[in-house]
Amino acid sequence: MENTAIEKKYNIWIIILSVTIPLVVAVLFSVKLKDFGFNVTPLSFLPPIYATINGITAVLLVSAVWFIKNGKREVHERLMKLAIGCSVVFLGMYVAYHMTADSTKFGDANFDGQVDLAETAQLGILRYVYYFILITHIILSIIVIPFVLVTYVRALSKSFERHKKIARITFPIWLYVAVTGVIVYLMISPYYAH
Numbered sequence: 001m002e003n004t005a006i007e008k009k010y011n012i013w014i015i016i017l018s019v020t021i022p023l024v025v026a027v028l029f030s031v032k033l034k035d036f037g038f039n040v041t042p043l044s045f046l047p048p049i050y051a052t053i054n055g056i057t058a059v060l061l062v063s064a065v066w067f068i069k070n071g072k073r074e075v076h077e078r079l080m081k082l083a084i085g086c087s088v089v090f091l092g093m094y095v096a097y098h099m100t101a102d103s104t105k106f107g108d109a110n111f112d113g114q115v116d117l118a119e120t121a122q123l124g125i126l127r128y129v130y131y132f133i134l135i136t137h138i139i140l141s142i143i144v145i146p147f148v149l150v151t152y153v154r155a156l157s158k159s160f161e162r163h164k165k166i167a168r169i170t171f172p173i174w175l176y177v178a179v180t181g182v183i184v185y186l187m188i189s190p191y192y193a194h
Contacts, residue, residue, distance in 0.1 A: 006157035014153065018146035021091075028095045032102075042101035043093075044192065047185055050093040054181030057086040061175050077155070083174075084148065090181070106130050108191050130187050137180040144173045 033040045064079035107115040107123045120127065147170040154163035 004157075004159075007153055007159065010149075010153045010156075014146055014149040017149060021145055022142045025091065025095060029098050031099055033099050040100045043097050044101060046093045046097040047189065047192065050090045050097070051182050051185030053086050053090045053093070054178045054185070057083050057090070058175055058178035058182070060086065061171060061178065065171060080152070080155075084152065087148075104188055104191050106134075106188050106191060111191070126187075130184070133180050133187070134184050137177060137184055140173050141177045141181075144170065144177055147173060 060079050060083040064076045064083065067079065068076035102113070105113065105115050107119045107127060109119050109122070123130075147166065151163060151166045151170045154160075154166060
């Protein structure tokens with residue numbers, strides 16, 4: 001099969017997944033299983049695990065770039081597949097956590113579910129830093145989906161020059177999403193209910 005034919009074969013799936021994944025995550029994010037009568041224990045052990053997975057993803061991405069620059073294509077390929085796998089596992093855990101737990105409010109030092117004026121004042125500029133990182137993380141995590149898929153399909157179809165071109169865009173976005181996922185967790189973790 002010709003390279004472009006392979007890519008065309010996957011294009012519809014890239015579009016479907018790029019639209020469906022963010023929509024499904026948004027819908028599931030707002031679903032709380034307890035609201036449907038399920039007696040579930042919040043999966044409060046998941047955030048440090050999925051934050052660690054984000055960190056591992058970042059290490060895999062940097063390592064994969066290092067290996068490809070040193071001519072180790074097979075290692076690069078394995079690491080990239082692991083990075084994609086980590087992202088999928090992260091997404092599953094993230095959704096599972098948010099379906100079983102109430103949202104944590106950044107700055108809610110007394111754990112009452114509200115951030116009052118005193119708590120807001122105590123945060124100062126850190127509040128704006130947190131929300132900037134969080135918002136850019138969320139937006140770029142949506143934007144990166146089609147980039148990752150297209151980059152992967154171009155490698156799969158052995159269109160390596162075109163793969164390299166888009167990988168130069170995909171890599172920094174994906175790395176930013178992975179690293180900021182860890183930062184967001186570290187910043188909000190003191191406010192998780194005990």
